Amino acid sequence: MTAAWWVIPAAYALDRLLGDPRWLPHPVIGMGKAIRALEAAIRRLVPPRRYRAAGVLLPLLIAGGSFVLTWAVLRLLAQVSPWLAAFAEAALIWTTIAAKGLRDAGMDVYGRLKAGDLPGARRSLGMIVGRDTAHLAAPEITRGAVETVAENIVDAVVSPLFFALLGGAPLAVAYRAINTLDSMVGYKNDKYIDLGWASARLDDIANYIPARLTALLLVAAAWALRFDAGRAWKTVRRDASSHPSPNSGYPESAVAGALGIRLGGENSYHGVTSFRAYMGDKSRELEAEDIPCTAKLMFWVANVFVLLATVLWTWLAGGFFWN
Numbered sequence: 001m002t003a004a005w006w007v008i009p010a011a012y013a014l015d016r017l018l019g020d021p022r023w024l025p026h027p028v029i030g031m032g033k034a035i036r037a038l039e040a041a042i043r044r045l046v047p048p049r050r051y052r053a054a055g056v057l058l059p060l061l062i063a064g065g066s067f068v069l070t071w072a073v074l075r076l077l078a079q080v081s082p083w084l085a086a087f088a089e090a091a092l093i094w095t096t097i098a099a100k101g102l103r104d105a106g107m108d109v110y111g112r113l114k115a116g117d118l119p120g121a122r123r124s125l126g127m128i129v130g131r132d133t134a135h136l137a138a139p140e141i142t143r144g145a146v147e148t149v150a151e152n153i154v155d156a157v158v159s160p161l162f163f164a165l166l167g168g169a170p171l172a173v174a175y176r177a178i179n180t181l182d183s184m185v186g187y188k189n190d191k192y193i194d195l196g197w198a199s200a201r202l203d204d205i206a207n208y209i210p211a212r213l214t215a216l217l218l219v220a221a222a223w224a225l226r227f228d229a230g231r232a233w234k235t236v237r238r239d240a241s242s243h244p245s246p247n248s249g250y251p252e253s254a255v256a257g258a259l260g261i262r263l264g265g266e267n268s269y270h271g272v273t274s275f276r277a278y279m280g281d282k283s284r285e286l287e288a289e290d291i292p293c294t295a296k297l298m299f300w301v302a303n304v305f306v307l308l309a310t311v312l313w314t315w316l317a318g319g320f321f322w323n
Contacts, residue, residue, distance in 0.1 A: 004086040005314040011093035019100035051194035067174035092169035096160035096176040103295045109145040110291040132268040139286040149294045150255040151248045159210040165309045211247035215254045221300035222258035232257035242277035256280025
């Protein structure tokens with residue numbers, strides 16, 4: 001990676017200002033096409049009894065290929081100019097972050113709820129969750145938005161920045177590839193239980209440390225923003241491990257405790273109802289205002305993590321420019 005101190009804050013600033021412009025080609029689109037092509041090739045060439053072994057190829061080729069390609073591009077650019085490589089690295093890390101998009105998605109649901117547009121709020125929520133939303137009441141719409149923003153503080157913000165700190169754009173892009181793989185093939189259903197197991201497991205491993213770091217930062221954010229930090233900490237310790245995901249329970253329980261709300265409960269997926277463990281205590285009904293409060297917590301965490309990452313990157317690089 002380059003050693004320019006401003007690469008991570010520049011990447012984060014680009015996301016805060018621009019988000020994911022539709023006119024700009026996004027690497028995740030290319031990753032998605034590559035995943036679909038590789039999946040099709042495996043299903044065509046490999047017998048089903050060997051899908052579990054073949055499943056290792058997906059993260060190996062997609063995430064590994066993303067790392068190598070990004071590294072090679074930056075290496076070539078560095079031969080031309082270290083500044084050009086640094087700008088390219090900032091731009092690539094930008095594509096792995098989605099803080100603005102996450103906030104905008106949540107606030108779209110919030111705006112429709114505040115306007116009394118329940119059908120519109122349901123449609124907006126349906127764009128960012130997998131559960132059925134057609135008949136949800138306002139508190140359940142709010143719960144879906146809060147859970148989605150809280151859970152994705154890890155995937156969309158802290159994890160890509162964490163891996164950018166460890167290995168620059170190549171590792172951040174590789175993480176985004178892992179996360180994309182999980183979202184496309186990491187399901188425990190008949191179609192992907194064997195082919196997607198390695199992708200799902202690698203995503204769990206990649207997010208393990210960032211999820212727990214996010215929970216700690218959310219407790220600090222609760223204190224700084226005058227929410228209930230003590231309750232956030234107690235809720236994380238009590239409820240985080242009850243979540244079916246080994247990582248998602250940490251940010252969700254921290255947000256639930258900070259805001260004094262209860263997340264989790266019954267969700268419907270394609271008409272089939274399932275129960276997700278409760279996070280937090282039901283001290284009050286969920287309100288639309290909980291959505292912007294969650295966004296505030298998310299941005300505080302992001303801002304502080306970028307600051308810490310910048311200081312640490314500068315220290316590791318041994319200066320403010322290049323070795």
